Amino acid sequence: MTMGKSGKGLEGVVAAQTALSDIDGKQGKLWYVGYDIHDLADHATFEEVIYLLHHLELPNEAELGRLREQLAADREPHGFVMDLLPGLAQRTQPMEMLRTAMSATQADDPDGEDNSEEANYRKAIRICAVVPTLVAHYDRLRNGLEVVPPDPNLSQAANFLWMLTGEKADDETVHMFDTCLVLHADHTMNASTFSARVSAATLSDIHSAIVAAICALKGPLHGGANEQVRRMLDEIRETGADPRDYLKGKLERHEKVMGFGHRVYKTEDPRATHLREMAKTLAEKTGEPFFWETSRALEEAMMEEKGLHPNVDFYAASVYSYLGIPEDLFTPVFACSRVSGWTAHVREQYADNRLIRPDHEYIGPQPRSWTPMSDR
Ligand SMILES: CC(C)(COP(=O)(O)OP(=O)(O)OC[C@H]1O[C@@H](n2cnc3c(N)ncnc32)[C@H](O)[C@@H]1OP(=O)(O)O)[C@@H](O)C(=O)NCCC(=O)NCCS
Numbered sequence: 001m002t003m004g005k006s007g008k009g010l011e012g013v014v015a016a017q018t019a020l021s022d023i024d025g026k027q028g029k030l031w032y033v034g035y036d037i038h039d040l041a042d043h044a045t046f047e048e049v050i051y052l053l054h055h056l057e058l059p060n061e062a063e064l065g066r067l068r069e070q071l072a073a074d075r076e077p078h079g080f081v082m083d084l085l086p087g088l089a090q091r092t093q094p095m096e097m098l099r100t101a102m103s104a105t106q107a108d109d110p111d112g113e114d115n116s117e118e119a120n121y122r123k124a125i126r127i128c129a130v131v132p133t134l135v136a137h138y139d140r141l142r143n144g145l146e147v148v149p150p151d152p153n154l155s156q157a158a159n160f161l162w163m164l165t166g167e168k169a170d171d172e173t174v175h176m177f178d179t180c181l182v183l184h185a186d187h188t189m190n191a192s193t194f195s196a197r198v199s200a201a202t203l204s205d206i207h208s209a210i211v212a213a214i215c216a217l218k219g220p221l222h223g224g225a226n227e228q229v230r231r232m233l234d235e236i237r238e239t240g241a242d243p244r245d246y247l248k249g250k251l252e253r254h255e256k257v258m259g260f261g262h263r264v265y266k267t268e269d270p271r272a273t274h275l276r277e278m279a280k281t282l283a284e285k286t287g288e289p290f291f292w293e294t295s296r297a298l299e300e301a302m303m304e305e306k307g308l309h310p311n312v313d314f315y316a317a318s319v320y321s322y323l324g325i326p327e328d329l330f331t332p333v334f335a336c337s338r339v340s341g342w343t344a345h346v347r348e349q350y351a352d353n354r355l356i357r358p359d360h361e362y363i364g365p366q367p368r369s370w371t372p373m374s375d376r
Pocket residue numbers: 009220221222223225255256257258259260261262263264306308311312313
């Protein structure tokens with residue numbers, strides 16, 4: 001079997017069926033379980049999206065209330081993980097911490113080795129609940145601060161900001177962060193989701209599948225791009241470079257400009273539309289136009305030079321910066337949201353499983369005979 005250039009990276013290959021999300025890359029459309037991302041961004045809370053992804057329907061009030069209670073009850077990591085966190089905060093980068101802590105989270109899961117559908121749902125919600133706590137506790141520990149226990153009365157968004165800063169964020173800030181979580185929750189067969197499904201398809205457990213997803217999200221061509229965008233903005237600020245000249249220089253050196261381009265979207269990524277608007281609002285609110293103005297200049301220059309649109313990570317970098325989130329937490333914050341999609345995809349994979357095992361094109365030497373060492 002041979003692979004054309006377009007086949008490289010599994011482009012265009014249908015790797016799985018899913019009822020969770022769908023993309024029209026030409027029209028710039030994204031749906032979660034049939035709901036347009038624009039409607040979800042305008043109206044849904046992150047908790048409603050978690051419910052939607054796991055039940056394929058929006059919740060009524062009682063169902064949403066139950067999910068909120070479950071999430072609130074499961075936020076605190078158990079003792080084994082809490083004991084690990086101070087060492088991880090000293091010795092590891094944020095995504096390395098998340099990878100290791102997620103793996104350790106399996107140890108004391110109350111459902112243990114039970115991989116039934118019911119147990120996997122409970123594990124999925126526990127995983128969604130605990131990831132933001134791991135990130136917030138890690139950040140406080142590495143800064144020599146006391147961890148802030150989760151507040152069961154707060155939403156996932158409000159509680160994360162509370163645990164991170166020890167201060168209650170205002171309603172507008174919480175709303176914006178909640179919208180960020182909604183926008184990042186699922187995105188069809190992206191690299192981290194695919195990794196989770198490949199792992200689940202071997203009938204490995206859900207924690208292992210989420211570790212695999214975290215490993216894939218970490219890379220700069222996927223979730224790591226948002227952090228790289230912030231580094232680029234910092235570099236422009238520090239050097240005083242003109243954003244257009246900076247961008248042209250990168251392209252002349254054949255460097256990728258982080259936050260642009262997408263495998264599927266050939267037009268505006270609908271998530272970027274919302275994040276651009278939020279970045280603008282926050283620039284005005286904070287009176288700090290740098291991230292917003294520089295991003296706009298980069299966006300215009302990239303469109304002129306390469307015809308490439310910004311992706312979800314581009315304006316997310318400005319939004320998270322304005323919200324005061326440390327730059328190396330941008331990718332872990334992405335994980336706080338995408339874990340809802342990962343866990344739903346893992347459950348979907350288990351429900352109709354077949355081992356994922358693609359074929360290959362061999363490009364090595366033709367069969368040859370072995371020469372023992374002494375005669376070589
Ligand atoms: C997202 C991404 C990995 C998609 O990769 P892909 O589908 O394999 O697309 P390719 O890398 O083959 O890109 C196609 C062309 O556009 C160019 N291109 C794509 N993204 C680019 C970028 N961010 N900067 C500069 N050029 C880019 C490629 O150089 C290539 O040009 P060529 O045909 O002249 O060689 C890629 O666009 C990228 O690396 N973007 C930056 C990282 C990023 O923001 N990732 C987050 C994604 S949500």
